[in-house]
Amino acid sequence: MRTRLIATSVAATALLALAGCSSTDADTSNASDTEAAWPESITISLVPSVEGEDLAEALDPLTTYLSENLGIEVEGVVATDYAATVEALGADQAQVIITDAGSLYNAIDRYDAELILRDVRFGATSYASVAMTNNPDKYCDDEPVMSTYDASGIELSYCNGIEEEGASATGSGPAAIETFSKIDAGTEVALQAATSPAGYQYPVVTMREAGIDTDADIEQIPVEGNNNAVLAVANGDAEVGFAYWDARTTVTEEVPDIAEKVVAFAYTDMIPNGGVAVAPSLPADLVEQLTTLMDEYADSSEEAATVMFELVGLSDWTAETAQDEIDRYGEVLATFAG
Incomplete structure (x- = not known):
């Protein structure tokens, strides 16, 4: 993904140089548009609640819902544990992670991830x-x-x-x-x-x-x-x-x-509770739409509510992230580090 974005930027710059007649404002605007271009696909890393043989079936409704509404391909991959979701984000193997509170803190602290949603279980975050x-x-x-x-x-x-x-x-x-x-x-x-x-x-x-x-x-x-x-x-x-x-x-x-x-x-x-975090490389408008879609997913259909609970044991997501609680959790984890 990153290679494609860089190539696009280089190509746009070359075209502008050949044209030679664009204004400074236009150059700036085009550069900004290139930087904000959406990737062709994004990957979600998570640790599901279901067993392996049911995984593809469990993931498909969520990724299909996001793909159809975002207009880009959304793929889901399984992490061996919560810590692996953080490393997947850090290595750009995943741009979205659904993970526990400690891993959210580590993703924010290590890789400048953005916390966009918190898990809701029976009405509580x-x-x-x-x-x-x-x-x-x-x-x-x-x-x-x-x-x-x-x-x-x-x-x-x-x-x-x-x-x-x-x-x-x-x-x-x-x-x-x-x-x-x-x-x-x-x-x-x-x-x-x-x-x-x-x-x-x-x-x-x-x-x-x-x-x-x-x-x-x-x-x-x-x-x-x-x-x-x-x-x-x-x-x-x-x-x-x-x-x-x-x-x-x-x-x-x-x-x-x-x-x-x-x-x-x-x-x-x-x-x-845990939640959802995204890589800092994702365009802001993509993050905004992704946040809204995932926030609304559990209410989008009866199937979605069932998938939500069976996939990650949740009843909903909320955009009220209460990051101070995640930060406090980071302090607690630091107490036991090493």
Whole structure:
């Protein structure tokens, strides 16, 4: 693609030199038009939710929709992981990437990518890590109240004013993070893998900001998965645990009285969903149209909504990018670099 653009520019310059009668203004205008010329094709790199054998079928509706509406060929390629989408953009093997929050940050930081859309899951572009305990007398400054987690219609318990009694829970953080200081020496804390934003990274950063040495002051109880973080607290294996909001709904079959056994007492900063970023080489008007088309894709048809969810596990995209959340995520990632 880049070779074709350069060749076009050289050819246009040669023609202008031969003509010899164009004004300076015309030269400038033509040069500007050449620089803004659209490529004949663009490539989207993503990590799909579907298995390989269904990939072509899953990608086709989205790329066809974009190709038809943009008037250029749009191709989709599969990345082995999220980090690979960033490198594909950096190597100009892809000009558009659909990727996670950390990779969005890296693409912006390393390759001057532009964030154009954020992922929407069930109406939200971000989520908090919820701090849970089986010892509300220690971590709650008030009596726990019941609020409804609308995604599943289940009532769960919250304290410290992070949710309103009898209302729909919002999961909005940060909230009551000052109570992290109550996690005192020797406390057993269930933590997930170090790569988990909700189960490890954001909680650890928040504890450290509260003055807790997470290596020396607490007893880390390793768990695999958000459901096991909840179960560790429910079963008494850990006094405190962390998971995405609100992972307690994942264990209601095993623990029907989870609202009594495990109380949410704080939320961390909001953890951003992923999104869509584009290479800086793309013309601004192409980026504008691409953004609008992808923003409207989920609402364009019932098939599109189904493809959206099955392809990348999303309900929508939004142009309200909230890049400050992505930047904060970059700060958190830097804490664990190396």
